[in-house]
Amino acid sequence: MGMTLREVIYDIGGGIKEDKEFKAVQMGGPSGGCIPKELLDTPVDYESINSTGAIMGSGGMIVMDETTCMVDIARFFLDFTCKESCGKCIYCRIGTQRMLEILNNISEGKGTIEDLEILEELCYSVKDGSLCGLGQTAPNPVLTTLKYFKEEYLSHINDKKCPTKQCRSLLYYKIDSENV
Amino acid sequence: MDVSLIRVNINNREIAATDDKTILQIALENGIDIPNLCYSQKTKPYGSCGLCVVEVEGNPKLVRACSTFPYDGMIIKTNTKRTIAARKTALELLSSDHRGDCRPPCVNACPAHTDCQGYVGLIANGQYDEAIKLVKRLYLCLQALVEFVLIPVKANVGVVKWINLLP
Ligand code: SF4
Ligand code: SF4
Ligand code: FES
Numbered sequence: 001m002g003m004t005l006r007e008v009i010y011d012i013g014g015g016i017k018e019d020k021e022f023k024a025v026q027m028g029g030p031s032g033g034c035i036p037k038e039l040l041d042t043p044v045d046y047e048s049i050n051s052t053g054a055i056m057g058s059g060g061m062i063v064m065d066e067t068t069c070m071v072d073i074a075r076f077f078l079d080f081t082c083k084e085s086c087g088k089c090i091y092c093r094i095g096t097q098r099m100l101e102i103l104n105n106i107s108e109g110k111g112t113i114e115d116l117e118i119l120e121e122l123c124y125s126v127k128d129g130s131l132c133g134l135g136q137t138a139p140n141p142v143l144t145t146l147k148y149f150k151e152e153y154l155s156h157i158n159d160k161k162c163p164t165k166q167c168r169s170l171l172y173y174k175i176d177s178e179n180v
Numbered sequence: 181m182d183v184s185l186i187r188v189n190i191n192n193r194e195i196a197a198t199d200d201k202t203i204l205q206i207a208l209e210n211g212i213d214i215p216n217l218c219y220s221q222k223t224k225p226y227g228s229c230g231l232c233v234v235e236v237e238g239n240p241k242l243v244r245a246c247s248t249f250p251y252d253g254m255i256i257k258t259n260t261k262r263t264i265a266a267r268k269t270a271l272e273l274l275s276s277d278h279r280g281d282c283r284p285p286c287v288n289a290c291p292a293h294t295d296c297q298g299y300v301g302l303i304a305n306g307q308y309d310e311a312i313k314l315v316k317r318l319y320l321c322l323q324a325l326v327e328f329v330l331i332p333v334k335a336n337v338g339v340v341k342w343i344n345l346l347p
Contacts, residue, residue, distance in 0.1 A: 088228045089227075089229075090229055090273050097277070098273065122269075125266060128241075128262070129230045129233065129270060131230075
């Protein structure tokens with residue numbers, strides 16, 4: 001408590017394998033959010049972590065390096081909460097499903113800019129209208145990745161490219177005939 | 181349970197009420213309409229549709245009127261930008277998930293064993309002939325169906341086409 005994220009990750013955790021570059025740390029599990037490298041000096045305490053859009057949760061950290069696709073990560077966590085939804089309220093049951101569909105589309109290169117706007121709107125409505133903590137926090141991973149890694153979403157949408165080459169549908173293979 | 185007399189303020193109107201009633205019940209009794217879908221007088225509040233959301237002063241969250249009991253001096257706003265937007269989204273989400281392909285309680289409990297869903301689904305697919313066959317099989321009195329069910333909603337293009345197919 002009170003140490004910075006950098007200290008926890010690098011000094012205690014020993015940094016990142018193979019000296020890859022740090023990209024983000026997810027705090028609070030599927031209901032938390034992704035904190036980007038610019039905020040590595042945030043102290044680990046409730047207020048400071050909350051102010052980044054993530055939550056403390058049980059204090060667990062998932063550290064991601066430069067090879068992680070943030071759209072894919074948002075999709076991964078949302079997929080989890082979507083399945084966990086008990087189904088009682090509309091926002092959480094159907095809202096997370098629609099959000100997941102949009103994320104799936106984006107990661108397959110079928111997303112549009114309007115989708116991104118709808119996605120963000122849905123995040124806020126699901127947070128606002130859901131009955132319990134699960135629905136109220138489910139959009140956090142999407143909101144934080146949208147906030148800190150918007151360009152990554154945009155390159156999936158506009159250039160149909162996944163900068164980290166994690167989204168398989170956006171990979172194209174070319175045969176380099178000169179070097180075979 | 182002791183029932184006490186309280187005052188609440190709904191949309192700037194001071195209302196005397198008892199605290200054994202929910203915000204929704206008090207509002208409806210006083211002629212203030214709050215949209216609601218999953219509320220029924222006959223059952224306990226379930227609070228799932230989220231259409232009845234209202235804003236309560238001092239509470240950062242949207243509050244479900246059907247399942248919230250008021251306290252003395254509660255200040256409630258039913259038609260704010262935020263509540264209207266939330267209701268709209270809830271309805272949109274709900275309709276985004278309904279293509280008439282589930283077995284509704286109404287079909288399961290229908291004394292006439294009609295397959296409303298079935299023919300609505302067929303109409304949606306443009307299979308008008310199949311739809312009319314299904315209806316004829318199920319409804320003894322087709323004319324009644326046309327007059328009481330179809331004509332009032334004939335703004336719907338599918339239904340208009342469909343009426344032309346009737347004998
Ligand atoms: S918000 Fe909570 S109560 Fe509502 S559907 Fe999600 S898990 Fe269930
Ligand atoms: S009747 Fe079927 S389609 Fe209609 S709300 Fe119920 S479950 Fe959904
Ligand atoms: S009427 Fe459905 S949540 Fe209140």
